[in-house]
Amino acid sequence: MPRLVSHPDEVKIVTRRFGQGAAKIDRYLELGGYAAAKKCLDQGPDWIIEEMKASNLRGRGGAGFPTGLKWSFVPKKSAKPKYVLVNGDESEPGTCKDHLIFLHDPHAVIEGTLIAGLAIGAKLGFIYLRGEYRYLIEIMERAVAEAYERGFLGKNIFGSDTEFQVIVQTGAGAYEVGEESALMESLEGKRGVPRIKPPFPAVVGLYGGPTVINNAETIATVPHVISMGAAAYAAVGSPKNGGTRLFGISGHVERPGVYELPMGYNLKKMIYDVAGGVRGGRRLKAVVPGGSSTPVLLPEEIDIGMDFDQVGKAGSMLGSGGVVVIDDQTCIVEFALRTISFYQHESCGWCIPCREGTDWLKKSLTRFHAGFGEAKDIDNIQYLAENMLGRTFCPLGDAAAMPTLGFVKKFRKEFEDHLNGKPCAFAKHMDLAVV
Amino acid sequence: MSPKTTSPDKTSPPKAGPSATGPETMTIFSPRVAARFDALVQKYPVRRSALVPMLLYAQDEIGYLSDAVIAEVAERIGITELDVRNVASYYSMLRFKPVGKYNVQVCTNISCMLTGAYELYERFQQELGIGPKGVTSDGVFSLEEVECIGACCWGPAIQVNYDFHDELKPELVAGILDGYRGKAHADAEASHA
Numbered sequence: 001m002p003r004l005v006s007h008p009d010e011v012k013i014v015t016r017r018f019g020q021g022a023a024k025i026d027r028y029l030e031l032g033g034y035a036a037a038k039k040c041l042d043q044g045p046d047w048i049i050e051e052m053k054a055s056n057l058r059g060r061g062g063a064g065f066p067t068g069l070k071w072s073f074v075p076k077k078s079a080k081p082k083y084v085l086v087n088g089d090e091s092e093p094g095t096c097k098d099h100l101i102f103l104h105d106p107h108a109v110i111e112g113t114l115i116a117g118l119a120i121g122a123k124l125g126f127i128y129l130r131g132e133y134r135y136l137i138e139i140m141e142r143a144v145a146e147a148y149e150r151g152f153l154g155k156n157i158f159g160s161d162t163e164f165q166v167i168v169q170t171g172a173g174a175y176e177v178g179e180e181s182a183l184m185e186s187l188e189g190k191r192g193v194p195r196i197k198p199p200f201p202a203v204v205g206l207y208g209g210p211t212v213i214n215n216a217e218t219i220a221t222v223p224h225v226i227s228m229g230a231a232a233y234a235a236v237g238s239p240k241n242g243g244t245r246l247f248g249i250s251g252h253v254e255r256p257g258v259y260e261l262p263m264g265y266n267l268k269k270m271i272y273d274v275a276g277g278v279r280g281g282r283r284l285k286a287v288v289p290g291g292s293s294t295p296v297l298l299p300e301e302i303d304i305g306m307d308f309d310q311v312g313k314a315g316s317m318l319g320s321g322g323v324v325v326i327d328d329q330t331c332i333v334e335f336a337l338r339t340i341s342f343y344q345h346e347s348c349g350w351c352i353p354c355r356e357g358t359d360w361l362k363k364s365l366t367r368f369h370a371g372f373g374e375a376k377d378i379d380n381i382q383y384l385a386e387n388m389l390g391r392t393f394c395p396l397g398d399a400a401a402m403p404t405l406g407f408v409k410k411f412r413k414e415f416e417d418h419l420n421g422k423p424c425a426f427a428k429h430m431d432l433a434v435v
Numbered sequence: 436m437s438p439k440t441t442s443p444d445k446t447s448p449p450k451a452g453p454s455a456t457g458p459e460t461m462t463i464f465s466p467r468v469a470a471r472f473d474a475l476v477q478k479y480p481v482r483r484s485a486l487v488p489m490l491l492y493a494q495d496e497i498g499y500l501s502d503a504v505i506a507e508v509a510e511r512i513g514i515t516e517l518d519v520r521n522v523a524s525y526y527s528m529l530r531f532k533p534v535g536k537y538n539v540q541v542c543t544n545i546s547c548m549l550t551g552a553y554e555l556y557e558r559f560q561q562e563l564g565i566g567p568k569g570v571t572s573d574g575v576f577s578l579e580e581v582e583c584i585g586a587c588c589w590g591p592a593i594q595v596n597y598d599f600h601d602e603l604k605p606e607l608v609a610g611i612l613d614g615y616r617g618k619a620h621a622d623a624e625a626s627h628a
Contacts, residue, residue: 002589002601081480093544093583124480131491131528132584134597167478172491173528175582189486189512191525207480250546250587257588292545292583322587324546338548342582348525 002100005257007274011236011244013224014217015260018104023139025146028107034152036226040115041158045076048119052222054230056242060097061087061178061215062291062319064241064308067222071212073202074120080209084116084125085187085201088216089171089178091130092291093342094322097246097258098216102129102136105220106143112219114152114164115226120212123163127216128183131172140168175346179394180213182348193348194394217246238264241307245321249275252282252327264305271302271325282327286410290319292339293399295406296326316406332414336407337365343400354397357388361404368418378415382408463503468496472511486512490523499533527582535570535577536622537615539563540594543580546587551604555591556580558605562612575619576612 004019012018021027028034040048053068074082086109090098101109113125127144129137144166147153155163169187171177177186181195184206205211221243225233234242241263247270248258254276261270267289271277278284284299289306294317304314311318326335344358364381367373381404388401408415462469471492475485486508493504500523509516523529539559543552560566563576570577586592589601600611 002586002599090585091583094546094587095583096585096587096589099585130585131526132594132597135599165478169484170488170491172487172526174526186487187484188481189483189522191522193525248588250590251549256590288545322546324549324587326549330549335545335548338543338545342544345527345582 002096002103003257004100005255005259007259009265009269009274010260011262012260013228013233013236013244014101014108014221014246015104015258016224017108018100020104022105022107023103023143025107025143025150028105032227033107033223034111036223037111037114037118037152038158039226040118041160041162045119045121048115048226051226051230052119054234055225056234056237056240057218057221057225058241058308059215060217060221060245060321062092062293062317064318067214067218070202070214071116071119073200074210074212075203076121078121078210080207081124082120082122082210083206083212084113084120084122085180085183085206085211085213086113086125086127086216086219087178087180087183087213088127088129088133089174089183090133090216090320091175091178091346092293092320092322093339094248094250094288094291094324095320096248096250097321099133099136100246100258101216101220102133102140106140107147108220108223109140109216110143110147110153110166112214112222113166114157115222116212116214116219117164118162120210122212123165125164125166126169126187126206127166128169128171128177128187130177131170134170137168137170144168174348175342176348176394176396179396182394183213184211191348193350196393236262238262238305238307238310240309245306245318247306247321247323249323249325251325252279252330253277253325254279261306263307264310267297267302267304267306267311267323270306270323275325278325278327280327282329284325285328285330286326286332288322288324288326288403290317291322292324292342293317293395293403294319295402296332296410298410317402331369332407332411333365333369333418336404337362337369339403339407340365340400343396347396347400351392351394351397353388353391354400357384357397358400360384361400368415371418373415373418375416375419378408378412463497463507464493465496468492476511483512483514486514486519486522487526490519490526490529494529499530533570536575536619537577537595539576539578540581540584541578542582542584542586542590542592542594544583544587546583547590547592550590552591554605555593555603555608558608559612562608575616 017031049072057067058064088098117125157164174192176182177192179194182192186192201211237243244260244262246258246260250256287297304310308318340361344362347354347358349355385401385404388397476482505516505519509519541556568579591603592601
């Protein structure tokens, strides 16, 4: 069972039922569950969407798109059925927050899905979990069955004439399926290859119907926004960044874990106070602020607030909230190689810049780290990455190129140190770091 | 080598329907998987949405996607075997060859790498006497390096089949393997009894 952590600076909104047995519906109800959904049923779709807009809740998957706005794009009238999709394909390296949500508070995900359904007028919602999360899928399936038994899901929810059904779906191992249109393809029983946009999912999504797709953390936040009120929720975070975020701090820290902190919380404080600093008394070398696809930050760049806008201004991204801390005994070239190996493995192969680019980057970095690099390789790596940016249908190409550029630009000296057959100063896994 | 399985006869008339799982049909699905399939296809607006889950659940029982599994899934969904293979080959958890009874998957992605995943992976190789993607001669274990499994804050982490093991150290490897060896032994005894 993953360890739960706690810190006085935490503001527990989404995590407030963690560790309290809320996976069982009776306990969830004792803790105020399904009251938000009932309120939404009574208030109607326009009210829900206005509340979501006022809350400044932004998508927790990584892009940070305002949730209320996303929901408002779904046409009110549609010849085809509408759908809600919950993206629990959590696969971005450094990210394990949804893991805890499914484990400790599955009914919050169901209730959020239901509220999204009421907001857009959908009768069916899918909760898609990555296949590796089998034990969490079983927890979600039990919770869904309980919600049906109690009449929160079904043909007549809360005894009304409104229908809402939920299906829990398993993936089978694919990072790319975390991309919204690829997830729809997967749900339709196909290879998880992204679709060309536009049309956007709000107009043409799953089975061709208007579809809202949100990250599992976003959806689990929705009932709390309704319960506490949009204004109160927005007040917790920083401007235009409502509420809290589940930050997963991993790597070389004393107290790794998932902490719920207000949006805009200082990154330096997060590492040194909340997570107890760099472990073993070592020094900080670099921080990946929001999952493996976000450009690395140097120690002198981390005195920033962790919200979408401030991290963006610092030249990186808040991404999935997975903060990976790297100490001074780590080889950045090896770290870059491991990162690109992942994207090479996960590229679906549809867009050439991504398929070929990740492959060449992996080859170049493998050779470089093994001590057979040449000076021109450094520029070549940069050139390859720059030419992937913005040239693919989905963000996976960028997700591979952006961190690579960050490593080369900010740690060029370390790349140069690897030249001329000189082995890596930190070499430990040189011949292993190739999946 | 994969064990020989019998393929359903392609020339035989189509089965009576998706729920035809009685002993007289040629199904290789257990009644449990067959029931699961029937329940799944009823839920979806489109039958094909059951494809990916069905392949995974069938694989869980049979061990891998044998020709017979692919043929049966294709027939039950109503698509070609080629179509099934085309989809199945995309997903990294789906496999076309058997692995050990307990498949040890060591995450070596960034968070786990920083906390010692490669040292852990090496220890597994030593303890099992097999290399990457190897299978032990008794068929009990197989070993592979995998991408992020979503346990980054509790690394280094592994999965043995679907079970997570968090916050590991090389010295814990032997104990974990013993646990599964014991289970495999007990299962073998039970099937002889």
